[in-house]
Amino acid sequence: MSSHSAPSFKNPVVRWVDSRLPVFSYMHAEYGTFPMPKNLNYFWNFGALAMVVLITMILTGIMLAMQYTAHTEHAFDSVERIMRDVNFGWLLRYIHMNGASMFFIVVYVHIFRGYYYGSYKQPRELLWILGVVILVLMMGTAFMGYVLPWGQMSFWGATVITNLFSAIPLVGENIVTWLWGGFSVDNPTLNRFFALHYLFPFLILGVVILHVVALHVTKSNNPDGIDVRGPQDTVPFHPYFTAKDSVGLGVFLLIFAFFVFFAPNYMGHPDNYIEANPLVTPAHIVPEWYFLPFYAILRSFTDDWWFFSWFLSWLMTAKLAGVLAMFGSLIVLAVLPWLDTSKVRSNRYRPIHKWLVIAVLIDFVILGWVGGKPAEEPYVSIAQWSTLFYFFAFIVLTPIIGWIERPRPLPASISEPVLKGGATTAKMEKS
Amino acid sequence: MAITLKGFALGVATAAVAGTIALSGMTDRALAAGEAEHPPELDWSWTGPFGTFDRASAQRGLQVYSQVCASCHGLGQLYYRDLTGLGYTEDQVAEFAAQYQVEDGPNDQGEMYMRPAEPSDHFVEPFPNEAAARAANGGAHPPDLSLIIKNRAHGFGSIGENFLAMLQVRGYSSGADYVHGLLAEGYVDPPEDVNLLPGQYYNKFMGSGAIGMPPPLYPDGVEYEDGTEATVDQQARDVSTFLAWAAEPRLEARKQTGVKVLIFLAIFTGILIAVKRRTWASVKH
Ligand code: HEM
Numbered sequence: 001m002s003s004h005s006a007p008s009f010k011n012p013v014v015r016w017v018d019s020r021l022p023v024f025s026y027m028h029a030e031y032g033t034f035p036m037p038k039n040l041n042y043f044w045n046f047g048a049l050a051m052v053v054l055i056t057m058i059l060t061g062i063m064l065a066m067q068y069t070a071h072t073e074h075a076f077d078s079v080e081r082i083m084r085d086v087n088f089g090w091l092l093r094y095i096h097m098n099g100a101s102m103f104f105i106v107v108y109v110h111i112f113r114g115y116y117y118g119s120y121k122q123p124r125e126l127l128w129i130l131g132v133v134i135l136v137l138m139m140g141t142a143f144m145g146y147v148l149p150w151g152q153m154s155f156w157g158a159t160v161i162t163n164l165f166s167a168i169p170l171v172g173e174n175i176v177t178w179l180w181g182g183f184s185v186d187n188p189t190l191n192r193f194f195a196l197h198y199l200f201p202f203l204i205l206g207v208v209i210l211h212v213v214a215l216h217v218t219k220s221n222n223p224d225g226i227d228v229r230g231p232q233d234t235v236p237f238h239p240y241f242t243a244k245d246s247v248g249l250g251v252f253l254l255i256f257a258f259f260v261f262f263a264p265n266y267m268g269h270p271d272n273y274i275e276a277n278p279l280v281t282p283a284h285i286v287p288e289w290y291f292l293p294f295y296a297i298l299r300s301f302t303d304d305w306w307f308f309s310w311f312l313s314w315l316m317t318a319k320l321a322g323v324l325a326m327f328g329s330l331i332v333l334a335v336l337p338w339l340d341t342s343k344v345r346s347n348r349y350r351p352i353h354k355w356l357v358i359a360v361l362i363d364f365v366i367l368g369w370v371g372g373k374p375a376e377e378p379y380v381s382i383a384q385w386s387t388l389f390y391f392f393a394f395i396v397l398t399p400i401i402g403w404i405e406r407p408r409p410l411p412a413s414i415s416e417p418v419l420k421g422g423a424t425t426a427k428m429e430k431s
Numbered sequence: 432m433a434i435t436l437k438g439f440a441l442g443v444a445t446a447a448v449a450g451t452i453a454l455s456g457m458t459d460r461a462l463a464a465g466e467a468e469h470p471p472e473l474d475w476s477w478t479g480p481f482g483t484f485d486r487a488s489a490q491r492g493l494q495v496y497s498q499v500c501a502s503c504h505g506l507g508q509l510y511y512r513d514l515t516g517l518g519y520t521e522d523q524v525a526e527f528a529a530q531y532q533v534e535d536g537p538n539d540q541g542e543m544y545m546r547p548a549e550p551s552d553h554f555v556e557p558f559p560n561e562a563a564a565r566a567a568n569g570g571a572h573p574p575d576l577s578l579i580i581k582n583r584a585h586g587f588g589s590i591g592e593n594f595l596a597m598l599q600v601r602g603y604s605s606g607a608d609y610v611h612g613l614l615a616e617g618y619v620d621p622p623e624d625v626n627l628l629p630g631q632y633y634n635k636f637m638g639s640g641a642i643g644m645p646p647p648l649y650p651d652g653v654e655y656e657d658g659t660e661a662t663v664d665q666q667a668r669d670v671s672t673f674l675a676w677a678a679e680p681r682l683e684a685r686k687q688t689g690v691k692v693l694i695f696l697a698i699f700t701g702i703l704i705a706v707k708r709r710t711w712a713s714v715k716h
Contacts, residue, residue: 038714080508080578083681090681091688235714243707250700257696261689262480262600265581266593270606273582273678274574283638415715 007032030216035234036241037222039414043117044220045248046110052249053103054208058201060096061145068148070194072187075150076275094264100142101267102256104290107135115336116357118345119221125337127214132334134207139291141200144193146288147185151272156285158185158193164298167320184278225345226410233414284374292371293364297329298322299375300387307388325387332394339394341402349408353401360393468635469588470612473668475604477675480690482600483683484676486518491655492673493517495666498653500576503568503644505556508577509677512550516680517673524550531555569630571643580606580671580678600686603678607671612636615667618646 007028009015018024067086069078082089111131114120120128147158162179166172181188219228228234235241259266267289271282287295301308301322312321332339347354367386373379476485493514496506511528515521528548533555536543548555557573558564565572584606586593596605613636621633625640634642648663655661676682 077508083679084508084513090679090685094685239710240714243703243710246703247700247707250696250703254693254696254700257689257692261685261692263597263602264685265584265603266597270582270584270603273578 030237031242032236032238034216034237035228035231036220036237037228037233037414038235038240039222039224040220040241040244041223042244042248043109043113043223045245045252046106046113047215048245049106049248049252050103050110051208052252053099053106054201054204057096057099057103058205060092060099061198061201063092064096065194065198068194070148070191072150072190072276075148075190079149091260094260097268098256098259098264100145100288101290102252102259103138104142106252107138108290111135111333112361114221115360116347116354117221117223118225118340118347120337121340121343121345122337124214124218124221127211127218128337129334130207130211130214132330134204134211135333136330137200137204137207139294141197141204142288142290144197144200146272147190147193148197149272150190150276152274152276152280152282153269153272153285155185155276155278156282157287158189160285161287162189164319164323167317167323169316169320221345222414223346224348224411224414226414229413229415286372289368289372292369293367294326294329294371296367296371296383297387297390298326299371300380300384301325302375302380305384307384325391329390332391336394336398339398341399342405342407344407344410349410350401350405351408352405353398356393356397356401360390363389363393470608470636471616472587472605472608473611475601475607475675476672477682478599478601478604480600480686482686484517485672487657488669488672489517489676490519490673491657491659491665492669492671492676494655495648495653495670496576496673499647499666500670501554502557503564503573505558505575506554506577506677507556507575509554510550511548511552511554513677513680514550517676521550528552569643571630573644576674576677578678579610580675582606583609585609602682603675606678607675609636610674611667611671613642614646614648614670615664617642 007025009018009024014024064082067078067082067089069075079093082093084090086092114128114131143157143161147154162176162185165175165179168175177183179189180186181192222228269286269288286292299322301312301318303309303313303318305318308318308321312318316324342350342353344350347357363386366382367390370379370383370386475482476488477483496504511524514524514527519527528550531548531552531554532545533548533552534543535546538544558567561572581603584603586605587596587601613634617634617636618632619635621627621640625633627633627641631641631643632645633640634644648666650663651661652663653661653666659665679685
């Protein structure tokens with residue numbers, strides 16, 4: 001892929017293998033000499049961090065699966081047995097439980113990085129779409145994983161979310177019955193969720209590999225969002241980024257470990273330490289925190305919302321509108337490369353769009369906040385206006401700003417950040 | 432210029448991460464606090480990064496549990512052998528277990544029989560099933576207490592208060608505040624407008640105000656083996672400490688391991704920072 005200067009390995013075994021299956025040359029080219037823009041900031045750590053968390057989740061998950069029992073009568077107790085009697089079971093379980101939250105924190109920052117520095121633009125559109133696919137798969141995985149300990153939130157969360165499919169016209173109810181494997185969330189549901197929860201992370205791993213292959217074709221974007229002009233702009237991955245990613249990893253592990261050892265239940269819900277009981281509905285059913293922004297979008301669509309009754313009520317139910325909007329919020333992300341009409345990547349050079357990016361970030365946090373609140377005023381109105389803003393920002397403001405904005409002059413190159421007037425901008429736009 | 436932009440970008444990232452973490456812990460907790468009165472917050476021995484369970488208090492708590500609560504509430508996740516974790520010797524545990532009868536069998540006649548419990552047995556349940564428990568308690572179901580401290584830990588109030596408590600490593604201690612409050616201070620005269628059904632009592636810390644549990648603790652209701660004066664408050668503290676241990680017997684191991692892990696990671700990260708600085712020293716960027 002990159003300029004292979006086939007290294008000569010000293011170790012004869014390595015040489016023997018490499019001449020038959022060039023895994024060593026490949027690693028050398030992709031993680032040794034691979035050229036990285038030298039102006040990357042610490043935002044560029046988060047991809048590597050996500051990879052570390054994914055591997056951590058797979059390893060701890062496989063070890064948990066050896067002790068876990070996927071049966072409604074035993075699931076809750078088997079998780080408690082892991083916590084109490086399995087050697088270091090508490091550690092595995094808390095790593096896995098908090099790892100899911102860390103995974104989302106890391107991936108959300110990683111996505112925001114791409115959004116702010118325009119990494120979704122030509123030529124990285126497919127790389128970006130693969131990223132959105134990973135996010136969707138992660139959401140599915142985490143949702144099903146949360147059902148496994150069979151606590152009250154597991155059960156009721158699963159009931160609420162699977163019920164969403166009943167909004168699909170005509171076949172909705174049948175689909176829900178099919179998903180459940182019965183007429184309510186029950187043992188067959190738990191069994192298939194376990195099977196799929198085991199499978200999905202490997203699908204994620206597959207898409208992550210494609211994501212990295214695509215990355216190594218287009219190479220990394222950088223905070224200036226301009227193309228690499230030559231070797232003076234780059235440094236080899238090793239030792240420069242192995243060193244820099246390690247720093248990020250160290251800091252990340254400190255935060256992760258703090259949660260695992262000192263606040264392992266902070267991001268969870270206490271009700272999930274009550275065994276699932278189909279006869280007792282919890283006062284407030286709330287999904288895990290990382291779903292809250294999407295949950296807020298889903299719940300925004302109520303029958304009495306003016307937006308719904310003006311524009312959509314003739315066509316569909318509020319429930320279906322909510323479900324479509326929730327999936328739509330991810331689709332909008334996937335098509336962002338074509339919604340953004342500006343050629344300039346980095347928001348460092350986009351005086352107007354930069355504020356839109358920050359506003360969308362704030363909007364997303366607000367959605368997360370109201371998503372965890374009960375469906376009452378003022379939270380409902382806040383959620384509805386934030387939902388509208390989310391879509392308005394991407395579908396309307398993003399293309400318009402791209403057309404009207406006058407970008408600031410771009411630097412001539414990464415190694416020469418001295419501004420040389422508007423000429424470079426023009427050159428950039430042609431390329 | 433470059434530095435300020437980089438600073439800005441990192442600032443946004445940090446704010447987003449901190450905001451997410453703060454928000455992530457708040458789900459629904461302020462609510463729970465808003466429904467009923469907030470129980471007083473106590474200093475519990477097991478909070479903080481170095482916290483350990485006060486063994487004397489937890490042992491007294493076991494006494495309260497087994498002499499008072501056990502007639503109605505199970506402790507299904509525990510085995511008698513777990514009690515060695517509270518500082519009892521194996522002989523003491525065997526002796527404690529032997530007071531209880533468990534069903535075993537079938538024997539070679541094909542019959543079930545009763546025998547004294549052994550350390551490897553689960554704590555015996557007060558009722559054979561939920562229906563029996565309800566029948567004996569005027570329709571109310573006394574919940575299993577194994578995880579009560581964790582599943583009643585609805586936090587300390589606002590998002591900010593919860594975030595601060597998280598940094599102080601107060602963990603699930605709000606659940607112990609709740610159980611202590613419920614037992615020691617919750618039973619007060621009901622307000623005028625509250626109508627209680629027969630068999631219900633008023634407790635100001637219960638969400639609905641009505642509770643099916645008669646006030647279980649009385650002054651000197653137990654006679655402590657270590658001579659401590661058994662006030663209601665003392666009993667409530669002791670049983671809450673015991674139940675906090677029962678909810679997570681591995682808490683101490685977790686924190687002790689955590690201190691070592693964090694020290695190691697801090698040093699290791701320091702070294703990594705130094706390596707990175709040296710590596711990048713010659714690069715102009
Ligand atoms: C993409 C990576 C993964 C994510 C995001 C994820 C997420 C989750 C979540 C949120 C839970 C519930 C935690 C709790 O509250 O207890 C869970 C539980 C579980 N996961 Fe995963 N998981 C991943 C990978 C795996 C893998 C590869 C396995 C291997 C089979 C696995 C096995 C389990 C088991 C057995 C449980 C139940 C035990 C428990 O609840 O602690 N996970 N997972």
